[in-house]
Amino acid sequence: MSALPRIIERLTHARLADGRTVDVRLAGPVVAEVVPAGTLAAGDPDTTLELDGFLLLPAPAEPHAHLDKALSWDAIRPPMGDLRLAIDSWHAHSARMTVDDIATRARTQALTMLAHGTTAIRSHVDLLHGDDPLRGVRALVQVRDELRGLLDLELVTLGGYLTPVEDMEAALAAGVELVGGAPHLAPDPVAELHRLLAVARRHGVGVDVHTDESLDCDVTLDVLARAVLDWEVPVSAGHCVRLGTLDGPRRDQVIADVLAADVGIIANPITNLYLQGWESDVATPRGLTAVRALVDAGVRFAAGADNVRDPFNPLGRSDALETAMLLVVAGHLSVDEAYAAVSTGARDVMGLPAAGVEVGARAELLAVRGDDLVGVVATATADRYVLHRGRLVALSETHTQVAAPALLAPSYPEAR
Known part of the structure; x- marks a missing residue:
């Protein structure tokens, strides 16, 4: 087999989530033809993928990552705990980080996500304390340039209420695309939200804000929605945990504001x-936004892995199928809805062109060994092909051996 990446022109005998088995012709970065399996004429083996036994899906997109934090758990060894404890652990460690350290971890994390099928990532990047606040920015811009052609990487500023506006603007000048922050952590969350929005408005860029990341904080999601009602640039809000704890009428009022402003959640x-509910030892509340209500209302909805093996989450498999599984068991979405949230829905919220197995769609595709979507999300088998812009950029193949049961195996003398 040719080295990666390589151009793919035909995908044959692929099963789709709706049960059809098809051949697919690609024309560079887009899908040109989808026909019943066996219809396309044989092509060059080096540009053809035979996908018998695989489910072909739109590739996942990661709408909320922290590549600058990823994989730092082992170096920090933080105590397990809530959001404030995680923030304190991270701030203590980040003062010692170098650009090379950040870039190495971020690169490793991004490539692991790519191997699992994610071909687009939006990563927040901290504006750090100290004399060189743009260390993380420079590291992630470097990684973005290195991985260009393998995946799409978009960057968002992440500063606190003490972060100078000048640092945000310097990050934008250095190549960061969106303005973000965490207004709910400020003494005056509404004032901090408007400060961030003013920077974005002044520079004509989009916004992706950490929003209401607590079970009992003041609600600012509706303030955000009303403030950007007439904006033409993309606006999204991550976390929105508080929304999941509101009573029905108040929740629905906030969701109506979000829908009117077309804010992606x-x-x-x-x-x-992981982070929410540590203070409750009985009937521990779940830290999750109002997933079911948002989807039912028609809000543009996405889901991400967020932190991976850092003080904010010691675990994580860097696999969108894990996120989809959690949306089913914790958010009560259907499997179809959950996979949409980590693929087509994520791309929509990120402002990316539509992708999938449809004529004219971008050839951002994931083939996973399996017969149907429920089985694929349940087992998350490692056998995968990943296509970005019509090129094969990752493949994984596994080999498994399991001893035969005693009734099927040859008989051997008992060990003594």
């Missing part, structure tokens, strides 16, 4: 389930 189940 990004749930982060694994990290929020």
Whole structure:
């Protein structure tokens, strides 16, 4: 087999989530033809993928990552705990980080996500304390350039209420695309939210804000929605945990504001389930936004893994199928809805062109060994092909041996 990446022109005998088995012709970065299996004429083996036994899906997109934090758990060894404890652990460690350290971890994490099928990542990047606040920015811009052609990487500023506006603007000048922050952590969350929005408005860029990341904080999601009602740039809100704890009428009022402003909502189940509820030892509340209500209302909805093996989440498999599984068991979405949230829904919230197995769609595709979507999300088999812009950029193949049961195996003398 040719080295990666390589151009793919035909995908044959692929099963789709709706049960059809098809051949697919690609024309560079887009899908040109989808026909019943066996219809396309044989092509060059080096540009053809035979996908008999595989489910072909739109590739996942990660709408909320922290590549600058990823894989730092082993170096920090933080105590397990809630959001404030995680923030304190991270701040203590980040003062010692170098650009090379950040870039190495971020690169490793991004490539692991790519191997599992994610071909687009939006990562927040901390504006750090100290004399060189843009260390993380420079590291992630470097990684973005290195991985260009393998995956799409978009960057968002992440500063606190003490972060100078000048640092945010310097990050934008250095190549960061969106303005973000965490207004709910400020003494005056509404004032901090408007400060961030003013920076974005002044520079004509989109916004992706950490929002209401607590079970009992003041609600600012509706303030955000009303403030950007007439904006033409993309706006999204991550976490929105407080929304999941509101009573029905108040929740529905906030969701109506979100829908009117077309704000995309990004749930982060694994990290929020880990960080929230530590103070309750009976009937522990679940840290998750109002997933079911948001989807039912027609809000543009996505879900991400957020933190992976850092003080904010010690675990994580860097696999969108894990996020989809958690949306089913913790958020009560159907499997189809959950996979949409980590693929087509994520791309929509991120403002990316539509992708999938449809004529004219971008050839951002994931083939996973399996017969149907429920089985694929349940087992998350490692056998996968990943296509980005019509090129094969990752493949994984596994080999398994299991001893035969005693009734099927040859008989051997008992060990003594």
